[in-house]
Amino acid sequence: MNEHRPEDPAPLSDEPPSDAPLSDEPPRRRLDAGSLRGLAHPLRMRLLDELRLNGPATSARLSERTGESTGTVSWHLRHLAEHGFIEEESGRGTKRERWWRAVRGAIVLAATDFDQDPAARAALSVYQAENLRRQYQRVADSMAADWPGEWHGTGSVADWSNLRLTPAQLQALIDELAAVVARHTPDPDAAPDPAARPVIVQIQALPRKDPDQP
Template identity: 65%
Template sequence: MSAQPEPAPEHGAATGPAHSRPARRLDARSLRGLAHPLRMRIFELLTLDGPATSARLSERLGENTGTVSWHLRHLAEHGFIEEETGRGTKRERWWKRVDVTNDPHTADFHDDPDSRGALSVYLHELVQQYFNRVTDYVAEDWDQTWRQAGTVADWHDLRLSPAQLKALNAELFEVVARHTPAPDAEAAPDALPVVVQLQSFPRRERGDA
Protein backbone atom coordinates (compact mmCIF):
# COMPACT_ATOMS: atom_id res chain seq x y z
CA MET A 1 0.00 0.00 0.00
CA SER A 2 1.34 3.44 -0.88
CA ALA A 3 2.31 5.85 1.86
CA GLN A 4 -0.55 7.94 3.22
CA PRO A 5 -0.31 11.73 3.38
CA GLU A 6 0.31 13.12 6.84
CA PRO A 7 -2.82 14.95 8.02
CA ALA A 8 -2.30 18.22 9.83
CA PRO A 9 -3.27 18.17 13.51
CA GLU A 10 -7.07 18.49 13.59
CA HIS A 11 -7.74 19.62 10.04
CA GLY A 12 -8.19 23.36 10.22
CA ALA A 13 -7.24 23.74 13.87
CA ALA A 14 -5.31 26.91 14.54
CA THR A 15 -2.22 26.78 16.68
CA GLY A 16 -0.60 29.48 18.74
CA PRO A 17 -0.55 30.77 22.29
CA ALA A 18 -3.72 32.86 21.96
CA HIS A 19 -5.94 29.98 20.89
CA SER A 20 -4.07 26.76 21.63
CA ARG A 21 -6.03 23.79 22.87
CA PRO A 22 -4.81 20.53 24.40
CA ALA A 23 -3.47 18.06 21.83
CA ARG A 24 -4.60 14.47 21.62
CA ARG A 25 -2.56 12.00 19.58
CA LEU A 26 -5.04 9.54 18.12
CA ASP A 27 -4.36 5.86 18.69
CA ALA A 28 -5.62 3.10 16.41
CA ARG A 29 -8.79 2.49 18.43
CA SER A 30 -9.72 6.17 18.48
CA LEU A 31 -9.08 6.55 14.76
CA ARG A 32 -11.33 3.59 13.98
CA GLY A 33 -13.97 5.19 16.20
CA LEU A 34 -13.96 8.35 14.08
CA ALA A 35 -13.29 6.94 10.61
CA HIS A 36 -16.86 6.48 9.41
CA PRO A 37 -18.57 8.76 6.85
CA LEU A 38 -21.59 9.63 9.00
CA ARG A 39 -19.60 10.01 12.23
CA MET A 40 -17.16 12.34 10.52
CA ARG A 41 -20.04 14.41 9.14
CA ILE A 42 -21.61 14.62 12.61
CA PHE A 43 -18.27 15.65 14.09
CA GLU A 44 -17.84 18.28 11.37
CA LEU A 45 -21.25 19.82 12.10
CA LEU A 46 -20.56 19.97 15.83
CA THR A 47 -17.17 21.53 15.12
CA LEU A 48 -18.39 24.16 12.67
CA ASP A 49 -21.84 24.98 14.04
CA GLY A 50 -21.58 24.20 17.74
CA PRO A 51 -23.69 22.02 20.07
CA ALA A 52 -26.77 20.23 18.74
CA THR A 53 -29.26 17.51 19.59
CA SER A 54 -29.65 14.25 17.72
CA ALA A 55 -32.95 15.55 16.31
CA ARG A 56 -31.33 18.67 14.88
CA LEU A 57 -28.44 16.69 13.45
CA SER A 58 -30.83 14.17 11.93
CA GLU A 59 -32.67 16.96 10.15
CA ARG A 60 -29.42 18.41 8.79
CA LEU A 61 -28.10 15.04 7.66
CA GLY A 62 -31.30 13.46 6.38
CA GLU A 63 -30.81 10.46 8.68
CA ASN A 64 -33.18 8.95 11.23
CA THR A 65 -32.72 9.98 14.85
CA GLY A 66 -31.93 6.48 16.08
CA THR A 67 -29.01 6.11 13.69
CA VAL A 68 -27.60 9.53 14.57
CA SER A 69 -28.00 8.85 18.30
CA TRP A 70 -26.05 5.61 17.96
CA HIS A 71 -23.18 7.35 16.19
CA LEU A 72 -23.22 10.18 18.75
CA ARG A 73 -22.77 7.66 21.55
CA HIS A 74 -19.95 6.04 19.58
CA LEU A 75 -18.16 9.36 19.17
CA ALA A 76 -18.60 10.08 22.88
CA GLU A 77 -17.24 6.65 23.80
CA HIS A 78 -14.05 7.46 21.88
CA GLY A 79 -13.68 10.92 23.43
CA PHE A 80 -14.51 13.10 20.43
CA ILE A 81 -17.72 14.63 21.77
CA GLU A 82 -19.42 15.00 25.13
CA GLU A 83 -22.82 15.93 26.49
CA GLU A 84 -23.30 19.62 27.19
CA THR A 85 -24.27 19.74 30.83
CA GLY A 86 -26.96 22.10 32.06
CA ARG A 87 -28.76 22.12 28.75
CA GLY A 88 -31.59 20.01 27.41
CA THR A 89 -33.66 17.34 29.14
CA LYS A 90 -33.55 13.60 29.69
CA ARG A 91 -35.32 13.18 26.36
CA GLU A 92 -33.29 15.79 24.49
CA ARG A 93 -29.53 15.68 25.03
CA TRP A 94 -27.23 18.31 23.62
CA TRP A 95 -23.82 17.25 22.33
CA LYS A 96 -20.66 19.26 21.71
CA ARG A 97 -17.19 18.43 20.48
CA VAL A 98 -14.47 17.97 23.08
CA ASP A 99 -12.17 20.98 22.90
CA VAL A 100 -8.94 19.22 22.00
CA THR A 101 -6.82 19.08 18.85
CA ASN A 102 -6.95 15.58 17.36
CA ASP A 103 -3.59 14.66 15.89
CA PRO A 104 -3.29 11.47 13.76
CA HIS A 105 0.17 10.25 12.73
CA THR A 106 0.33 7.94 9.72
CA ALA A 107 3.43 6.16 11.02
CA ASP A 108 1.45 4.96 14.04
CA PHE A 109 -0.83 2.88 11.80
CA HIS A 110 1.62 1.56 9.20
CA ASP A 111 1.97 -1.98 10.57
CA ASP A 112 -1.72 -2.67 11.18
CA PRO A 113 -3.84 -3.36 8.07
CA ASP A 114 -7.09 -2.52 9.91
CA SER A 115 -5.69 0.79 11.11
CA ARG A 116 -4.38 1.60 7.63
CA GLY A 117 -7.87 0.99 6.31
CA ALA A 118 -9.36 3.32 8.93
CA LEU A 119 -6.79 5.98 8.06
CA SER A 120 -7.70 5.67 4.38
CA VAL A 121 -11.41 6.16 5.19
CA TYR A 122 -10.55 9.14 7.40
CA LEU A 123 -8.46 10.85 4.73
CA HIS A 124 -10.94 10.24 1.91
CA GLU A 125 -13.82 11.58 4.00
CA LEU A 126 -11.70 14.57 4.96
CA VAL A 127 -11.06 15.40 1.31
CA GLN A 128 -14.77 14.99 0.57
CA GLN A 129 -15.60 17.45 3.35
CA TYR A 130 -13.15 19.97 1.88
CA PHE A 131 -14.74 19.54 -1.55
CA ASN A 132 -18.27 19.95 -0.18
CA ARG A 133 -17.36 23.18 1.60
CA VAL A 134 -15.98 24.70 -1.60
CA THR A 135 -18.94 23.63 -3.73
CA ASP A 136 -21.35 25.02 -1.12
CA TYR A 137 -19.53 28.36 -1.20
CA VAL A 138 -19.55 28.50 -5.02
CA ALA A 139 -23.26 27.65 -5.15
CA GLU A 140 -24.30 30.21 -2.53
CA ASP A 141 -25.26 33.80 -3.27
CA TRP A 142 -22.64 36.09 -1.72
CA ASP A 143 -22.44 39.84 -2.18
CA GLN A 144 -19.58 41.33 -4.16
CA THR A 145 -17.60 42.32 -1.07
CA TRP A 146 -17.31 38.71 0.08
CA ARG A 147 -16.79 37.43 -3.47
CA GLN A 148 -13.77 39.70 -3.81
CA ALA A 149 -12.44 38.73 -0.38
CA GLY A 150 -12.64 34.96 -0.81
CA THR A 151 -10.48 32.94 -3.16
CA VAL A 152 -10.08 29.52 -4.72
CA ALA A 153 -6.52 29.26 -6.01
CA ASP A 154 -3.72 26.83 -6.72
CA TRP A 155 -0.02 26.84 -7.52
CA HIS A 156 1.40 23.94 -9.51
CA ASP A 157 4.86 25.08 -10.63
CA LEU A 158 6.77 24.43 -7.39
CA ARG A 159 9.56 21.86 -7.16
CA LEU A 160 10.34 21.14 -3.50
CA SER A 161 12.05 18.55 -1.38
CA PRO A 162 10.13 16.92 1.48
CA ALA A 163 11.91 19.22 3.94
CA GLN A 164 11.03 22.30 1.88
CA LEU A 165 7.38 21.28 1.60
CA LYS A 166 7.22 20.71 5.35
CA ALA A 167 8.73 24.16 5.94
CA LEU A 168 6.24 25.75 3.55
CA ASN A 169 3.34 24.15 5.41
CA ALA A 170 4.71 25.33 8.76
CA GLU A 171 4.90 28.91 7.48
CA LEU A 172 1.36 28.77 6.13
CA PHE A 173 0.09 27.42 9.46
CA GLU A 174 1.80 30.33 11.22
CA VAL A 175 0.11 32.85 8.92
CA VAL A 176 -3.33 31.38 9.64
CA ALA A 177 -2.57 31.31 13.36
CA ARG A 178 -1.70 35.03 13.32
CA HIS A 179 -5.11 35.81 11.84
CA THR A 180 -7.02 33.53 14.23
CA PRO A 181 -8.38 35.59 17.12
CA ALA A 182 -8.46 34.45 20.71
CA PRO A 183 -11.82 32.99 21.81
CA ASP A 184 -12.66 36.08 23.88
CA ALA A 185 -11.62 38.60 21.21
CA GLU A 186 -14.28 40.97 19.87
CA ALA A 187 -15.02 40.32 16.20
CA ALA A 188 -15.49 43.05 13.61
CA PRO A 189 -19.15 44.04 13.07
CA ASP A 190 -19.17 42.57 9.55
CA ALA A 191 -17.21 39.41 10.43
CA LEU A 192 -18.49 35.95 9.49
CA PRO A 193 -17.04 32.46 10.05
CA VAL A 194 -14.30 31.84 7.47
CA VAL A 195 -12.85 28.50 6.37
CA VAL A 196 -9.22 28.25 5.23
CA GLN A 197 -8.35 24.90 3.66
CA LEU A 198 -4.83 23.78 2.86
CA GLN A 199 -3.80 20.90 0.65
CA SER A 200 -0.15 20.64 -0.39
CA PHE A 201 1.27 17.42 -1.78
CA PRO A 202 3.73 15.99 -4.31
CA ARG A 203 2.54 15.05 -7.80
CA ARG A 204 3.85 12.13 -9.82
CA GLU A 205 5.68 13.21 -12.95
CA ARG A 206 4.03 11.64 -16.00
CA GLY A 207 6.74 12.33 -18.56
CA ASP A 208 5.56 12.79 -22.13
CA ALA A 209 2.51 10.53 -21.75
Protein backbone atom coordinates (compact mmCIF):
# COMPACT_ATOMS: atom_id res chain seq x y z
CA MET A 1 0.00 0.00 0.00
CA ASN A 2 1.26 3.45 -0.90
CA GLU A 3 0.46 6.55 1.11
CA HIS A 4 0.63 10.14 0.05
CA ARG A 5 0.48 13.10 2.40
CA PRO A 6 0.22 16.42 0.59
CA GLU A 7 2.11 19.43 1.71
CA ASP A 8 -0.31 21.44 3.78
CA PRO A 9 0.49 25.10 3.77
CA ALA A 10 -2.84 26.81 4.28
CA PRO A 11 -4.88 26.24 2.20
CA LEU A 12 -4.91 22.46 2.21
CA SER A 13 -3.65 21.01 -1.06
CA ASP A 14 -3.19 17.64 -2.67
CA GLU A 15 -1.11 16.22 -5.49
CA PRO A 16 -1.06 13.09 -7.68
CA PRO A 17 0.83 10.16 -6.13
CA SER A 18 3.48 9.89 -8.87
CA ASP A 19 7.06 10.31 -7.67
CA ALA A 20 8.03 12.43 -10.67
CA PRO A 21 7.16 16.07 -9.86
CA LEU A 22 5.86 18.41 -12.51
CA SER A 23 7.85 21.56 -13.14
CA ASP A 24 5.41 23.86 -11.34
CA GLU A 25 4.88 21.58 -8.31
CA PRO A 26 6.82 21.59 -5.04
CA PRO A 27 9.14 18.61 -4.54
CA ARG A 28 7.97 15.28 -3.20
CA ARG A 29 9.85 13.43 -0.52
CA ARG A 30 9.73 9.65 -0.56
CA LEU A 31 10.34 8.35 2.94
CA ASP A 32 13.30 6.03 3.43
CA ALA A 33 13.96 3.97 6.55
CA GLY A 34 15.79 6.77 8.36
CA SER A 35 13.29 9.54 7.65
CA LEU A 36 10.38 7.18 8.42
CA ARG A 37 11.81 6.45 11.87
CA GLY A 38 12.34 10.19 12.36
CA LEU A 39 8.67 10.95 11.66
CA ALA A 40 6.90 7.88 13.04
CA HIS A 41 5.90 9.21 16.45
CA PRO A 42 2.38 10.43 17.34
CA LEU A 43 3.51 13.78 18.74
CA ARG A 44 5.96 14.49 15.93
CA MET A 45 3.29 13.74 13.35
CA ARG A 46 0.88 16.04 15.18
CA LEU A 47 3.46 18.84 15.37
CA LEU A 48 4.17 18.55 11.66
CA ASP A 49 0.43 18.67 10.95
CA GLU A 50 0.07 21.78 13.11
CA LEU A 51 2.81 23.57 11.19
CA ARG A 52 1.49 22.48 7.82
CA LEU A 53 -2.15 23.31 8.49
CA ASN A 54 -1.81 26.40 10.67
CA GLY A 55 1.50 27.92 9.61
CA PRO A 56 4.70 28.74 11.50
CA ALA A 57 4.70 28.63 15.30
CA THR A 58 6.97 28.58 18.33
CA SER A 59 7.38 25.68 20.72
CA ALA A 60 5.36 27.65 23.29
CA ARG A 61 2.40 28.01 20.92
CA LEU A 62 2.60 24.37 19.92
CA SER A 63 2.76 23.42 23.59
CA GLU A 64 -0.54 25.24 24.19
CA ARG A 65 -2.19 23.50 21.22
CA THR A 66 -1.00 19.99 22.07
CA GLY A 67 -1.05 20.09 25.87
CA GLU A 68 2.56 18.88 26.00
CA SER A 69 5.33 20.64 27.93
CA THR A 70 7.46 23.17 26.06
CA GLY A 71 10.56 21.08 26.71
CA THR A 72 8.99 17.97 25.19
CA VAL A 73 7.73 19.91 22.18
CA SER A 74 11.12 21.54 21.64
CA TRP A 75 12.86 18.15 21.71
CA HIS A 76 10.53 16.71 19.08
CA LEU A 77 10.78 19.84 16.93
CA ARG A 78 14.56 19.52 16.88
CA HIS A 79 14.14 15.87 15.87
CA LEU A 80 11.87 16.86 12.98
CA ALA A 81 14.37 19.51 11.91
CA GLU A 82 17.26 17.02 11.97
CA HIS A 83 15.34 14.85 9.53
CA GLY A 84 14.45 17.77 7.26
CA PHE A 85 10.69 17.92 7.86
CA ILE A 86 10.70 21.40 9.38
CA GLU A 87 13.07 24.38 9.41
CA GLU A 88 13.58 27.54 11.38
CA GLU A 89 11.89 30.59 9.86
CA SER A 90 14.67 33.05 9.15
CA GLY A 91 14.30 36.66 10.25
CA ARG A 92 11.69 35.87 12.86
CA GLY A 93 11.99 35.19 16.55
CA THR A 94 14.96 35.36 18.90
CA LYS A 95 17.57 33.00 20.30
CA ARG A 96 15.13 32.13 23.09
CA GLU A 97 12.01 31.98 20.91
CA ARG A 98 12.50 30.16 17.63
CA TRP A 99 9.80 30.03 14.96
CA TRP A 100 9.43 26.80 13.01
CA ARG A 101 7.76 26.11 9.69
CA ALA A 102 7.11 22.97 7.66
CA VAL A 103 9.42 22.33 4.72
CA ARG A 104 7.51 22.57 1.43
CA GLY A 105 6.85 19.35 -0.42
CA ALA A 106 4.59 16.32 -0.26
CA ILE A 107 5.48 13.22 1.72
CA VAL A 108 5.16 9.93 -0.18
CA LEU A 109 5.41 6.52 1.47
CA ALA A 110 5.59 3.18 -0.36
CA ALA A 111 5.15 0.36 2.14
CA THR A 112 6.83 -2.09 -0.24
CA ASP A 113 10.10 -0.18 0.23
CA PHE A 114 10.38 -1.77 3.67
CA ASP A 115 9.48 -5.40 2.90
CA GLN A 116 13.06 -6.52 3.59
CA ASP A 117 13.65 -4.24 6.59
CA PRO A 118 12.05 -5.63 9.79
CA ALA A 119 13.33 -2.73 11.90
CA ALA A 120 11.71 -0.17 9.60
CA ARG A 121 8.43 -2.10 9.53
CA ALA A 122 7.87 -1.33 13.22
CA ALA A 123 8.12 2.40 12.42
CA LEU A 124 5.87 1.82 9.40
CA SER A 125 3.16 0.36 11.63
CA VAL A 126 3.32 3.37 13.97
CA TYR A 127 3.20 5.81 11.06
CA GLN A 128 0.26 4.12 9.31
CA ALA A 129 -1.77 3.69 12.49
CA GLU A 130 -1.27 7.31 13.55
CA ASN A 131 -1.95 8.60 10.05
CA LEU A 132 -5.26 6.70 9.94
CA ARG A 133 -6.16 7.87 13.45
CA ARG A 134 -5.54 11.50 12.51
CA GLN A 135 -7.56 11.16 9.30
CA TYR A 136 -10.48 9.75 11.28
CA GLN A 137 -10.16 12.51 13.89
CA ARG A 138 -10.31 15.26 11.26
CA VAL A 139 -13.55 13.80 9.90
CA ALA A 140 -15.02 13.32 13.38
CA ASP A 141 -14.14 16.90 14.37
CA SER A 142 -15.76 18.29 11.23
CA MET A 143 -18.95 16.27 11.68
CA ALA A 144 -19.23 17.35 15.32
CA ALA A 145 -18.72 21.06 14.59
CA ASP A 146 -21.61 23.52 14.46
CA TRP A 147 -21.06 25.04 11.02
CA PRO A 148 -22.69 28.41 10.33
CA GLY A 149 -24.77 29.58 7.39
CA GLU A 150 -24.35 27.89 4.04
CA TRP A 151 -21.59 25.66 5.43
CA HIS A 152 -24.19 23.85 7.56
CA GLY A 153 -24.82 20.41 6.06
CA THR A 154 -22.03 20.58 3.48
CA GLY A 155 -19.55 17.79 2.94
CA SER A 156 -19.87 14.11 2.21
CA VAL A 157 -18.68 10.76 3.53
CA ALA A 158 -19.14 8.05 0.90
CA ASP A 159 -18.20 4.39 0.57
CA TRP A 160 -18.08 2.29 -2.58
CA SER A 161 -17.16 -1.25 -1.53
CA ASN A 162 -18.53 -3.37 -4.38
CA LEU A 163 -15.96 -2.60 -7.10
CA ARG A 164 -13.89 -5.42 -8.59
CA LEU A 165 -10.67 -4.14 -10.14
CA THR A 166 -7.24 -5.35 -11.15
CA PRO A 167 -4.18 -3.77 -9.46
CA ALA A 168 -3.62 -1.64 -12.58
CA GLN A 169 -7.26 -0.49 -12.61
CA LEU A 170 -7.09 0.39 -8.92
CA GLN A 171 -3.98 2.50 -9.48
CA ALA A 172 -5.64 4.23 -12.45
CA LEU A 173 -8.64 5.06 -10.25
CA ILE A 174 -6.35 6.51 -7.55
CA ASP A 175 -4.50 8.63 -10.12
CA GLU A 176 -7.74 9.96 -11.60
CA LEU A 177 -9.15 10.88 -8.18
CA ALA A 178 -5.95 12.70 -7.26
CA ALA A 179 -6.07 14.58 -10.57
CA VAL A 180 -9.63 15.75 -9.83
CA VAL A 181 -8.53 17.10 -6.43
CA ALA A 182 -5.54 18.81 -8.05
CA ARG A 183 -7.84 20.61 -10.51
CA HIS A 184 -9.80 22.07 -7.60
CA THR A 185 -6.72 23.10 -5.62
CA PRO A 186 -6.35 26.91 -5.63
CA ASP A 187 -3.18 28.63 -6.71
CA PRO A 188 -1.21 29.29 -3.48
CA ASP A 189 0.00 32.61 -4.92
CA ALA A 190 -3.52 33.85 -5.73
CA ALA A 191 -5.49 36.07 -3.36
CA PRO A 192 -7.70 33.84 -1.18
CA ASP A 193 -11.46 33.96 -1.66
CA PRO A 194 -12.91 35.45 1.56
CA ALA A 195 -15.81 32.98 1.35
CA ALA A 196 -13.48 29.96 1.28
CA ARG A 197 -12.58 27.74 4.24
CA PRO A 198 -9.97 24.98 4.60
CA VAL A 199 -11.48 21.73 3.34
CA ILE A 200 -10.56 18.11 4.13
CA VAL A 201 -10.37 15.70 1.19
CA GLN A 202 -9.40 12.13 2.08
CA ILE A 203 -9.20 9.28 -0.41
CA GLN A 204 -8.83 5.66 0.64
CA ALA A 205 -8.78 3.15 -2.22
CA LEU A 206 -7.71 -0.28 -0.95
CA PRO A 207 -8.23 -3.95 -1.80
CA ARG A 208 -10.88 -5.69 0.34
CA LYS A 209 -10.54 -9.25 1.59
CA ASP A 210 -12.86 -11.65 -0.24
CA PRO A 211 -13.72 -14.80 1.78
CA ASP A 212 -14.04 -16.82 -1.44
CA GLN A 213 -10.55 -15.95 -2.72
CA PRO A 214 -7.10 -16.78 -1.29
